[in-house]
Amino acid sequence: MRLLFSADGSSGDLIPMVLMAREFKQAGYDVCVCGSTEFEGMAVDFDVPYEAYPHSYSDIYLDNQKTGYIHNIRENIRHRERLFKGEFELLSKIAPDYDVLFNFLGEILVPSFAEAFNMANVKLFTFPVIPSERYGPPMGLPFVTENKWVNRLEWAAAVFSAKYLFSYNKTIDRMRGELGLAPSRNLLAENAQCDHMMIGLYEELVPPCPSWSSIDYSYIGPCIPSQPAELSDSLEQFLSQGSAPVYIGFGSMRHQNSDMLTRTLVEAARSAGVRTVLAQAGSTIGAEVEGSDDVYVLREYPIPHHKLFPRCLAAVHHGSWITTHLAARAGVPQLVLPQASDQYMWGEIIYKKELGPKWVDMNNLSQRKLRTALERLVAREAFTRHASEFAERVAGIDGAKNAVESFERVKSKLRR
The missing domain is CATH 3.40.50.2000 (Glycogen Phosphorylase B;)
Known part of the structure; x- marks a missing residue:
C-alpha cells in the first residue's frame, strides 16, 4: 500500500x-x-x-x-x-x-x-x-x-x-x-x-x-522528536554555570521590530531575576545580542527542544501546538505569547490547565506585562508541580x- x-x-x-x-x-x-x-x-x-x-x-x-x-x-x-x-x-x-x-x-x-x-x-x-x-x-x-x-x-x-x-x-x-x-x-x-x-x-x-x-x-x-541529539558545547557551558534558565523562543514567527522585542524580552527577564536562553530559530530576535552570564542566544537550527527543555526552569513561546507539547512532555511550566492563528487557543489551554500563567498578547506586549507574567511563571510552585505531574501522565506516548x-x-x- x-x-x-x-x-x-x-x-x-x-x-x-x-x-x-x-x-x-x-x-x-x-x-x-x-x-x-x-x-x-x-x-x-x-x-x-x-x-x-x-x-x-x-x-x-x-x-x-x-x-x-x-x-x-x-x-x-x-x-x-x-x-x-x-x-x-x-x-x-x-x-x-x-x-x-x-x-x-x-x-x-x-x-x-x-x-x-x-x-x-x-x-x-x-x-x-x-x-x-x-x-x-x-x-x-x-x-x-x-x-x-x-x-x-x-x-x-x-x-x-x-x-x-x-x-x-x-x-x-x-x-x-x-x-x-x-x-x-x-x-x-x-x-x-x-x-x-x-x-x-x-x-x-x-x-x-x-x-x-x-x-x-x-x-x-x-x-x-525524541531522537538522540546533543547540545552545543557553549550551551552546555552556559547551562552548567548558573541557575536553570527560562527558554524564550517563537519558532518560525516573524516580528515587525525584532530589536525592540529583543530589548523587551531581555530587560523583562532581568527584572524578573531569571537567566534566559533566547532562541532565534526562524525569527531575528537576539540578532544584535552578545552572550553574557544571564543571556545565551541560541542561533543553531533546528533546536533540539526535547533535550533543552528538561534543563530549563520554564518555557516562553508563541503557542504553536508543537512547542506547547514539547514543553508539556518535558514537564516545565509555560508562558504563551500568542500572535496569530490558533496560538491564542493554546495560551488559554495552558492557563486553564494551570501549567502556566495567563497568556500575554504579543500584539499588545509591554515590558511591564511581560515582567509580571515572568515573575508569576517562575514564582508559583503550583505551575511547576502541575507541569511535572502532567509529564508523568503522558510519558511514553x-x-x-x-x-x-x-x-x-x-x-x-x-x-x-
Missing part, C-alpha cells in the same frame, strides 16, 4: 508527517512526504522520500508576518491561494500513484485530490479547522471561549466569510472543477469529512467535542508509532 503525506505549512506542520512517514516506512509501507521546498532537509534527516511543492512557505507567508491582528488575518487569507497553486501543480501529477492521502486539517484544498483519485483520506488534527462547539475557529484574535453558542456563531461566520468574502473558496471550486468534482457547499465542514482522523495531540489538553460524534477518529498523541497501530486497525475499512 502506497501512502502519501502532505503538510504544506511550517516546519511544525511538517515534522509530524515526516515522523509518521518514517514509522510507516519501517513497518513496510511505501511512503512519500510533500512539503515546502525549504524543508526537504528534514525528510533527508529522517530518511523518507520527499516531493517538494514548488514554493517556499517562508516566502509566501512567514516572511510577511508582523504584529497586528488585521495584518495577520489578511496575510493568513492571502497566502492560501498561492499555496493552492503549488499544491494543484504537484498533487495532480503524483497523487494518482498512491492509495492513501494523509493531510493535516489546515490544508483545505488537498482533500479534493483524495476525492478525485479515489484515495483514502486520513486527516491529522494538530490545527483546529473543524467545526466544533468546544473550540472556535483559529481567527488569530485574543478571544477564546468554550461557550458552544459563541463558537457556533464564530464557525458560521467563518463558513460565510470563506464562501462569500474571501476569494479562495472560488479558487478551490475552480480547481475542483478541473479535477472533475462538484463545487464545495460548505468548505470548512467538508474539510472535516474523512475516512479517519488521527488527533495528534494530548487528549488531556484537547479533549473531544460532542459535535465530533459523526467523525471516525482516534487519539494518537503528538508526533514530536509516541504519536508516530500510535499512528501506525491506529491505521492498521482501520485500513480494512478504507476505500481502494
Whole structure:
C-alpha cells in the first residue's frame, strides 16, 4: 500500500508527517512526504522520500508576518491561494500513484485530490479547522471561549466569510472543477469529512467535542522528536554555570521590530531575576545580542527542544501546538505569547490547565506585562508541580508509532 503525506505549512506542520512517514516506512509501507521546498532537509534527516511543492512557505507567508491582528488575518487569507497553486501543480501529477492521502486539517484544498483519485483520506488534527462547539475557529484574535453558542456563531461566520468574502473558496471550486468534482457547499465542514482522523495531540489538553460524534477518529498523541541529539558545547557551558534558565523562543514567527522585542524580552527577564536562553530559530530576535552570564542566544537550527527543555526552569513561546507539547512532555511550566492563528487557543489551554500563567498578547506586549507574567511563571510552585505531574501522565506516548497501530486497525475499512 502506497501512502502519501502532505503538510504544506511550517516546519511544525511538517515534522509530524515526516515522523509518521518514517514509522510507516519501517513497518513496510511505501511512503512519500510533500512539503515546502525549504524543508526537504528534514525528510533527508529522517530518511523518507520527499516531493517538494514548488514554493517556499517562508516566502509566501512567514516572511510577511508582523504584529497586528488585521495584518495577520489578511496575510493568513492571502497566502492560501498561492499555496493552492503549488499544491494543484504537484498533487495532480503524483497523487494518482498512491492509495492513501494523509493531510493535516489546515490544508483545505488537498482533500479534493483524495476525492478525485479515489484515495483514502486520513486527516491529522494538530490545527483546529473543524467545526466544533468546544473550540472556535483559529481567527488569530485574543478571544477564546468554550461557550458552544459563541463558537457556533464564530464557525458560521467563518463558513460565510470563506464562501462569500474571501476569494479562495472560488479558487478551490475552480480547481475542483478541473479535477472533475462538484463545487464545495460548505468548505470548512467538508474539510472535516474523512475516512479517519488521527488527533495528534494530548487528549488531556484537547479533549473531544460532542459535535465530533459523526467523525471516525482516534487519539494518537503528538508526533514530536525524541531522537538522540546533543547540545552545543557553549550551551552546555552556559547551562552548567548558573541557575536553570527560562527558554524564550517563537519558532518560525516573524516580528515587525525584532530589536525592540529583543530589548523587551531581555530587560523583562532581568527584572524578573531569571537567566534566559533566547532562541532565534526562524525569527531575528537576539540578532544584535552578545552572550553574557544571564543571556545565551541560541542561533543553531533546528533546536533540539526535547533535550533543552528538561534543563530549563520554564518555557516562553508563541503557542504553536508543537512547542506547547514539547514543553508539556518535558514537564516545565509555560508562558504563551500568542500572535496569530490558533496560538491564542493554546495560551488559554495552558492557563486553564494551570501549567502556566495567563497568556500575554504579543500584539499588545509591554515590558511591564511581560515582567509580571515572568515573575508569576517562575514564582508559583503550583505551575511547576502541575507541569511535572502532567509529564508523568503522558510519558511514553509516541504519536508516530500510535499512528501506525491506529491505521492498521482501520485500513480494512478504507476505500481502494
